[in-house]
Amino acid sequence: MTESRSPRTAVSPAATGALACLALTMLLSSLGTSIANVALPTLVEAFSASFQAVQWVVLAYLLSVTTVIVSVGRLGDLLGRRRLMRLGIGLFTVASLACGLSTALWMLVAARAVQGVGAAVMMALTMAMVGDTVSADRSGSAMGFLGTTSAIGTALGPSLGGLLIAASGWQAVFLINLPLGVLAWWLTRRLPADTRTTTRPSFDLRGSLLLAAALACYALAMTRGNGQPGALNALLLVFAIALGVVFLRAQATAASPLVRPQVLRQTNIRAGFFMSCLTSAVAMTTLVVGPFYLTGALHLTPASVGLVMTAGPLVAALVGVPAGRGVDRFGHSRMLLAGLFAMAAGMLGLALVSPAWGVPAYVVPLVMTTAGFAVFQAANNTGVMSGAEASQRGVVSGLLNLSRNLGLITGASVMAAVYAVASGARGPAVVSAGAVTAGAHAAFASAGVLIVIALLMVAQHHRAPGAAHQRLRDGSGS
Structure with missing residues (x-):
């Protein structure tokens, strides 16, 4: 395209x-x-x-x-x-x-x-x-x-x-x-100065309270228990889903909804939210599972682990500005795919890396993943925000940040659970280097599946007839 x-x-x-x-x-x-x-x-x-x-x-x-x-x-x-x-x-x-x-x-x-x-x-x-x-x-x-x-x-x-x-x-x-x-x-x-308006703004207080309650229940369900969820976590998750359904129904009938249903009907914006959630969960996997692999499989000291883990944010900081310029030059769609493919390659490398290969073999795919994530964010944020109406940019930006936060929270909980199950880790008990490696591979492979889902979403979106990107740039729905 x-x-x-x-x-x-x-x-x-x-x-x-x-x-x-x-x-x-x-x-x-x-x-x-x-x-x-x-x-x-x-x-x-x-x-x-x-x-x-x-x-x-x-x-x-x-x-x-x-x-x-x-x-x-x-x-x-x-x-x-x-x-x-x-x-x-x-x-x-x-x-x-x-x-x-x-x-x-x-x-x-x-x-x-x-x-x-x-x-x-x-x-x-x-x-x-x-x-x-x-x-x-x-x-x-x-x-x-x-x-x-x-x-x-x-x-x-x-x-x-x-x-x-x-x-x-x-x-x-x-x-x-x-x-x-x-x-x-x-x-x-x-x-820029705020635009003055003679109309009295109307704020959807009921919708705001419903959404806040649903999100609070979900966040607590994902974080409570330190990776060992119980019955209360499940109950909180049920409450979150129920409150979310009530919120969506309330938005459909509200005179001035917090989130206009038309916004979520736009394919490019909806896909951007979901892909942001998926990729953020992948990024969190490296932060949650990485330290276990570095200490348990590579036997690094805490100081060395911190040094290796710093490589990710540093690479993201270096890549951010060039990635943004690439979006302006080549378009957000191409850069979106480039970022996702880099993340997929990085996750594949992390899922196959062997402790015998040493620290560099871990750092290289980690750098690929974080660089790809930086490219993806620049492209996805540009694409989503360019598709939002001027009067809705605040709420769309809020939803975009929310999708990222939900991805981080979910990734921390789910991927930690995947690692624990695959490695056989239970509480403070020490597990063997082989078990740690198996758990890390399982978590990184699961994260790779999330990237594949994001790539399939991009492929499906661009398979639709017509100029999908032009619809996005114009802010029209699909």
Whole structure:
């Protein structure tokens, strides 16, 4: 399929300042996710709490982001994206201060939940505002740039967090957000002004509450139990499905729905959401299963494991901007396929790698997978957002981020279970290197199946008669 590319327009100084603001908000939200993990052992000692209790410092943030990201995206469409972005950055910054000043674990968990709401605003509106900031022929480059800053935040979090804890204590992990948040808030003056409207916006509160409840139940069902789910997990999953059905029915009859049914009927947008979920689950597989393989099969030290695991985010950071430029030059469809094929090749390599081949044999397919994921994200985000109407970009961006979060949550739970079953690991018992290798191969092979499904979805979409990409670019349904 041929995609016509118009000549690239120059980026104005105002657009450059706006992109700097958006990149900083993306960096803050990703840093907020990754930097807190390294502080968990320190928090156990600081608050004399169990590791299970301290895990809520991470879980509260994740739950907040997951449950409200679609709703805040819709609020941005209704109330003005710049106005809400300023509010989100302010909320994130103030909550970061509250985290650093917390004297009890429950205070820290509550502040992290509020911080997650601010992060959800930033994540949902950042991609939505790309279309308001740069021309269509540069949207791929902008998406790739934002993907790079997100990867930098993810890669920087553990190492920066460790340095801050060693130098100033665990509070510094959260207080580092204060100067960055103030700078991001100041840069919001470069964002495009909100369009004034004389109509009174209507917000679907019932739909927002239903969706938040469904997502909270699903997230808890996937994360509760530390990889050993029980009856409560199953019950939460049933509740999540039931609430999801009620939500979809409510959207069909709502006067001003949170998610317009027409949006989900667009083949390109619906497929983009689903593929984002699948590929995110694959990316999470390398983060969840990789450490077990590196320690149990290759017998690496924790420091060496951390060094190998850092290769993924670093590669994603390096690939993001070139991938975005490739989307602008060659079209999102070709780059989408290139990213998926790279991920498939990487997963195949990880599913076949032998411990006898050493660390390089693991790093090479890992790099292929993460590079492919970066390319896929730049292409998929560009394709989905270019197919969204201007008045719906906030909610579509929220849904796109939600699909990624759901993929990460599901991948962490399901792939850990696949590894545990295939390796025979039960609790803290040590398993042999051969069992670890078998478990890792099973998990990576399962992740490879997800990539095959994504490729089949692309093939089916482009088999449809007519100019599928042109429909996507015009934002029309299929």
